[in-house]
Amino acid sequence: MSNNRSALLVGVGGQGAILTAKVLVNGLMKAGYDVKMSEVHGMSQRGGSVSTQVHWGDKVNSPVIGKGAADIIVSFEKMEAVRYADFLKPGGIVVVNDYEMASSSIAAGLATYPEGCLEALQSHFETHAVKAAEIAEGLGTSRCMNIVLFGAMVKALGMEDICDWEEVIKETVPPKFIELNVNAYRAGYAAVEK
Amino acid sequence: MKKHLLSGNEAIARGAYEAGVKVASAYPGTPSTEILENLPQYKADLYSEWAPNEKVATEVAYGASLAGLRSLCAMKHVGLNVAADPVFTAAYNGVNGGFVIVTADDPSMHSSQNEQDNRYYAKSAKLPMLEPSDSQECLDFMKAAYDISERFDMPVLFRTTTRVAHSKSLVEFGERTEHPAPAYVRNPRKNIASPANAMLNHPKLEANFEELRKYANECPLNKVEMKGTKIGVISASIAYEYAKDAFPEDTSFLKLGMTNPLPMDLIRDFASKVEKLYVIEELEPFMEEQIKAAGIACEGKKFTGLCYELNPQLIKERVFGEKAETVDVGVKAVSRPPALCPGCPHRGFFYTMSKHKDYVVAGDIGCYTLGGSAPLSAVDSVVCMGGGFSIAMGFAKAFELSGQTDKKVFGVVGDSTFFHSGMTGAAEISYNKGNLIPVVLDNSITGMTGHQDNPGSGYTLQGEIAERIRIEDVLAAYGFKNIIIVDPQDLKAMEKAVQDALASEEKAAIICRRPCVLIKRIKHNFGTCVVDTDKCVGCKMCLKVGCPAVTVENGKAHIDASQCVGCTVCAQVCPMGAISRKE
Numbered sequence: 001m002s003n004n005r006s007a008l009l010v011g012v013g014g015q016g017a018i019l020t021a022k023v024l025v026n027g028l029m030k031a032g033y034d035v036k037m038s039e040v041h042g043m044s045q046r047g048g049s050v051s052t053q054v055h056w057g058d059k060v061n062s063p064v065i066g067k068g069a070a071d072i073i074v075s076f077e078k079m080e081a082v083r084y085a086d087f088l089k090p091g092g093i094v095v096v097n098d099y100e101m102a103s104s105s106i107a108a109g110l111a112t113y114p115e116g117c118l119e120a121l122q123s124h125f126e127t128h129a130v131k132a133a134e135i136a137e138g139l140g141t142s143r144c145m146n147i148v149l150f151g152a153m154v155k156a157l158g159m160e161d162i163c164d165w166e167e168v169i170k171e172t173v174p175p176k177f178i179e180l181n182v183n184a185y186r187a188g189y190a191a192v193e194k
Numbered sequence: 195m196k197k198h199l200l201s202g203n204e205a206i207a208r209g210a211y212e213a214g215v216k217v218a219s220a221y222p223g224t225p226s227t228e229i230l231e232n233l234p235q236y237k238a239d240l241y242s243e244w245a246p247n248e249k250v251a252t253e254v255a256y257g258a259s260l261a262g263l264r265s266l267c268a269m270k271h272v273g274l275n276v277a278a279d280p281v282f283t284a285a286y287n288g289v290n291g292g293f294v295i296v297t298a299d300d301p302s303m304h305s306s307q308n309e310q311d312n313r314y315y316a317k318s319a320k321l322p323m324l325e326p327s328d329s330q331e332c333l334d335f336m337k338a339a340y341d342i343s344e345r346f347d348m349p350v351l352f353r354t355t356t357r358v359a360h361s362k363s364l365v366e367f368g369e370r371t372e373h374p375a376p377a378y379v380r381n382p383r384k385n386i387a388s389p390a391n392a393m394l395n396h397p398k399l400e401a402n403f404e405e406l407r408k409y410a411n412e413c414p415l416n417k418v419e420m421k422g423t424k425i426g427v428i429s430a431s432i433a434y435e436y437a438k439d440a441f442p443e444d445t446s447f448l449k450l451g452m453t454n455p456l457p458m459d460l461i462r463d464f465a466s467k468v469e470k471l472y473v474i475e476e477l478e479p480f481m482e483e484q485i486k487a488a489g490i491a492c493e494g495k496k497f498t499g500l501c502y503e504l505n506p507q508l509i510k511e512r513v514f515g516e517k518a519e520t521v522d523v524g525v526k527a528v529s530r531p532p533a534l535c536p537g538c539p540h541r542g543f544f545y546t547m548s549k550h551k552d553y554v555v556a557g558d559i560g561c562y563t564l565g566g567s568a569p570l571s572a573v574d575s576v577v578c579m580g581g582g583f584s585i586a587m588g589f590a591k592a593f594e595l596s597g598q599t600d601k602k603v604f605g606v607v608g609d610s611t612f613f614h615s616g617m618t619g620a621a622e623i624s625y626n627k628g629n630l631i632p633v634v635l636d637n638s639i640t641g642m643t644g645h646q647d648n649p650g651s652g653y654t655l656q657g658e659i660a661e662r663i664r665i666e667d668v669l670a671a672y673g674f675k676n677i678i679i680v681d682p683q684d685l686k687a688m689e690k691a692v693q694d695a696l697a698s699e700e701k702a703a704i705i706c707r708r709p710c711v712l713i714k715r716i717k718h719n720f721g722t723c724v725v726d727t728d729k730c731v732g733c734k735m736c737l738k739v740g741c742p743a744v745t746v747e748n749g750k751a752h753i754d755a756s757q758c759v760g761c762t763v764c765a766q767v768c769p770m771g772a773i774s775r776k777e
Binding site for chain 1: 197199201304305328356357360361362363432435436438439503505506507508511518519520521522523524525526527528529530531532533535567568569734737741742744745746756
């Protein structure tokens with residue numbers, strides 16, 4: 001259990017967290033780890049806050065963790081990183097998309113988007129803010145934002161050598177999106193300094 | 195051997211296939227839906243279908259069992275409430291081919307209206323209950339379940355929870371075994387649940403259950419993992435995985451795969467070998483109460499609590515007082531509840547209802563439950579599948595009896611919910627002279643659970659074209675003479691439909707018909723709405739439709755082009771004509 005690692009992928013329903021988790025898990029399986037992951041389906045997918053957990057190591061028991069237990073949070077949206085920050089271990093890593101999506105309460109004018117999310121994260125954790133939306137659009141479509149963030153995560157965790165990630169992406173995404181996603185992975189990887 | 199990463203639901207489907215199941219039926223419900231969704235891949239070997247509701251699914255599967263085949267039905271926890279009637283009597287009558295009923299419970303109510311603990315169904319109906327804790331067990335236990343069902347002549351209840359059903363872990367496959375039905379022989383003594391036969395079947399069930407009780411103590415699904423003698427933990431399902439991470443390394447475990455009946459001899463023996471015994475389970479003290487009643491000292495619920503899911507950190511905190519260290523970053527995230535999607539056809543109906551604050555709207559289970567969320571806030575109650583019609587009937591009769599004749603009552607169900615159990619409510623409203631308007635929100639699909647077909651959608655689970663049942667024909671047959679079919683996205687027409695229905699001399703019903711924007715096989719006419727900022731005065735009327743794509747930025751309306759599909763509901767409510775649609 002002590003060598004096990006836990007990642008939380010968080011965002012807004014429909015942002016592609018599940019595909020990202022699939023790429024991660026396929027790589028971890030190739031590297032020979034025991035892997036468990038947990039997703040949430042159903043109502044929360046309708047524009048709500050969603051989280052996918054991935055755990056790996058020699059032997060994994062629980063597919064979910066509680067507060068203070070994650071090694072890394074990869075957040076597809078800025079405010080969501082703040083929402084789940086208390087799931088991180090002290091000294092954990094944050095990879096956060098520098099991208100805002102209004103919640104329905106913000107859209108309805110009932111609340112305002114919180115200020116200072118990035119600064120708050122940076123002052124407590126090793127935080128890598130990535131402009132994944134801009135990078136993805138530069139590659140042709142914002143839809144590959146998730147794999148940009150995945151590339152950033154691999155760099156942040158120093159996991160580049162556990163398997164051939166580009167090969168894993170090729171095997172996981174639909175054929176016509178392979179080039180786009182490999183480029184997204186490379187751009188995300190390059191966006192993190194470590 | 196090759197390992198596959200499967201969710202619990204995918205592994206249950208694989209397990210059913212390997213166990214030689216021939217007939218499988220279900221009604222979709224989170225977190226059980228993917229079990230049946232993963233069966234059409236085996237359609238050369240087994241038949242799978244979506245039934246109109248869980249009771250029908252259970253009866254179809256049970257009928258196939260009586261005919262001698264191995265069969266499966268699956269449902270979410272509240273679905274078993276719907277299916278309970280045949281389940282209790284099937285326990286008396288017994289099976290022919292093996293028969294397994296999957297119940298997927300939802301602690302923490304990720305996508306449910308309650309977190310009832312369905313282990314009590316097993317106790318109440320006197321049925322064996324199996325509880326896997328990871329995906330490999332989901333597959334292996336399915337095969338064991340069919341052997342137990344046939345050996346003890348009983349249906350088997352197979353319980354997962356959200357974290358078992360939707361977590362993925364590594365699974366090794368086996369081969370399918372075939373279990374052809376023997377030649378069918380009529381057996382009225384066993385299979386006709388008349389009082390005289392039931393009088394004989396009840397003691398037979400009790401005798402079988404006593405045999406099962408003995409078997410539980412040697413059942414290979416119950417495992418002792420002896421380490422130290424200081425602490426022992428009895429656990430099952432996902433709570434076992436949590437406890438493995440939460441308790442010290444030298445803790446001994448009694449891991450139960452069969453939780454009804456409990457293997458009390460095995461438990462007593464395990465308890466005698468450890469100094470302190472804990473029972474770790476989510477929700478109710480199902481095991482703990484029985485173990486205590488057997489005179490065995492143990493503790494659990496006084497630490498773990500009755501509400502919501504557990505996890506390893508919560509167990510550590512509640513049992514050992516070891517609270518995980520967390521960091522407060524000092525910024526608070528605003529809540530992000532789910533909302534109706536941009537372009538959702540339900541929006542037009544609920545916006546129209548929101549304009550009439552005095553209308554009483556009994557809602558139902560589905561995406562359209564979200565019509566009750568701000569800013570639409572246009573629903574008075576949501577209880578259960580099909581309740582939209584019949585709860586509204588109760589409202590209407592109560593208002594009538596208390597002389598509140600000005601109250602306008604609407605009962606709302608979706609298309610799949612209409613076929614599930616809304617039809618009986620429609621018969622009630624028509625026959626018993628309900629003073630209310632039944633409304634069917636027909637988006638041509640079972641939406642919230644992720645787009646399953648239903649009798650109104652025209653396709654079967656195995657992908658065949660079927661003759662769709664027209665909701666208006668059903669309502670007409672029930673005596674509704676004035677059936678108004680309207681596109682809810684046309685707000686003027688929607689308002690007119692509501693007023694026409696209220697003014698109708700004849701029994702009126704409304705069908706709001708427009709397909710869900712997420713249905714892939716339909717060609718949608720998508721566009722984008724844009725704001726003319728010169729015309730926009732920042733009145734925020736457009737925010738009242740509750741669309742995630744519409745915000746106000748710097749005092750002007752803003753529409754997120756990446757989310758907008760051009761439904762124009764916001765444009766129709768703009769008093770300045772500042773929003774228009776671009777193709």
